[in-house]
Amino acid sequence: MSSKSIKVFAPATVANVVCGFDILGFAVNQPGDELVMKITDKPGVIIDNIIGDEGKLTRDPLKNTVSACVISLLKHLGRTDIGFSISLEKKMPLGSGLGSSAASAVAGLFAANELLGNPLTRMQLLPFAMEGEALACGHGHADNVAPSLLGGFTLIKSYEPLEVIALPVPDLYCALLYPHVDVPTRDARQIIRSKVLLKDAVIQWGNIAGLISALYQHDYDLLGRCMKDVIVEPIRSMLIPEFDTLKELALANGALSFGISGSGPTVFSLFRSGADAEKSVSIQQKFLLSHQIQSNIYVSEINKTGPVVLG
Numbered sequence: 006m007s008s009k010s011i012k013v014f015a016p017a018t019v020a021n022v023v024c025g026f027d028i029l030g031f032a033v034n035q036p037g038d039e040l041v042m043k044i045t046d047k048p049g050v051i052i053d054n055i056i057g058d059e060g061k062l063t064r065d066p067l068k069n070t071v072s073a074c075v076i077s078l079l080k081h082l083g084r085t086d087i088g089f090s091i092s093l094e095k096k097m098p099l100g101s102g103l104g105s106s107a108a109s110a111v112a113g114l115f116a117a118n119e120l121l122g123n124p125l126t127r128m129q130l131l132p133f134a135m136e137g138e139a140l141a142c143g144h145g146h147a148d149n150v151a152p153s154l155l156g157g158f159t160l161i162k163s164y165e166p167l168e169v170i171a172l173p174v175p176d177l178y179c180a181l182l183y184p185h186v187d188v189p190t191r192d193a194r195q196i197i198r199s200k201v202l203l204k205d206a207v208i209q210w211g212n213i214a215g216l217i218s219a220l221y222q223h224d225y226d227l228l229g230r231c232m233k234d235v236i237v238e239p240i241r242s243m244l245i246p247e248f249d250t251l252k253e254l255a256l257a258n259g260a261l262s263f264g265i266s267g268s269g270p271t272v273f274s275l276f277r278s279g280a281d282a283e284k285s286v287s288i289q290q291k292f293l294l295s296h297q298i299q300s301n302i303y304v305s306e307i308n309k310t311g312p313v314v315l316g
């Protein structure tokens with residue numbers, strides 16, 4: 006029996022970045038998931054252990070997001086001679102809008118690829134991670150898995166064919182506030198209207214183009230002005246307690262921008278300084294607490310590396 010093993014970390018992500026539904030995302034330094042993978046001589050993939058999920062994730066290798074992606078990778082590589090056993094440590098809340106399923110899938114694929122001597126590039130691993138998203142929420146969007154896998158700020162230029170562009174990474178701090186309410190991605194996708202008015206599309210594509218331009222010019226005032234969403238946020242914000250007041254508080258306390266992280270309920274705000282981010286998000290947290298809503302907060306710079314080997 007081979008005993009080769011690896012421990013990895015994969016970062017959480019903020020998908021959509023307000024105006025770029027399903028096409029924009031960035032990774033953060035924390036939170037994220039840790040995963041230990043061992044090569045076994047026995048073909049197939051097993052989930053040895055999951056901690057931090059309160060028993061909510063399936064241990065069935067065909068249904069669990071991480072193992073299902075890794076099984077698909079092994080099949081693609083024609084590796085029927087070996088298998089993997091996986092121990093996953095969830096270090097972020099599930100169903101929070103922080104790309105929890107994406108971070109787990111990316112950790113699994115990155116670990117497997119490393120153990121096999123990196124037969125695929127990170128970009129080539131992306132479709133396998135998207136399969137995990139389809140399994141987790143019924144839709145294989147790439148705006149969490151791409152930044153988690155590649156690090157930084159990414160644009161999904163198109164899905165068919167899949168084309169991903171790495172954008173300049175802003176030198177900003179991201180504050181995340183996760184209110185303890187349940188907003189499953191599957192449900193949050195179903196409430197969005199499938200048709201968009203042309204006048205709204207004009208506003209939205211102006212904002213997206215402006216945001217990309219702001220990243221290239223490092224113009225963070227422009228970035229803040231462009232992070233507005235007239236299509237998805239007006240609907241989804243109804244699922245997030247005190248959304249409008251949280252936004253007012255963030256913007257009044259130094260945030261360049263504020264919005265829903267992925268499908269929520271986590272909200273995020275961007276700042277020029279870490280101290281401002283810490284101060285502003287703790288004001289938001291206290292406000293929620295005054296409405297009897299518990300929350301978690303995380304502050305970090307934008308992650309530039311994607312997954313890393315821990316040992």
Ligand code: HSE
Pocket residue numbers: 020021026027028102103104146148149190193194266267268
């Ligand atoms: N773009 C996806 C959505 C991200 O908003 O549904 C989910 O985290």
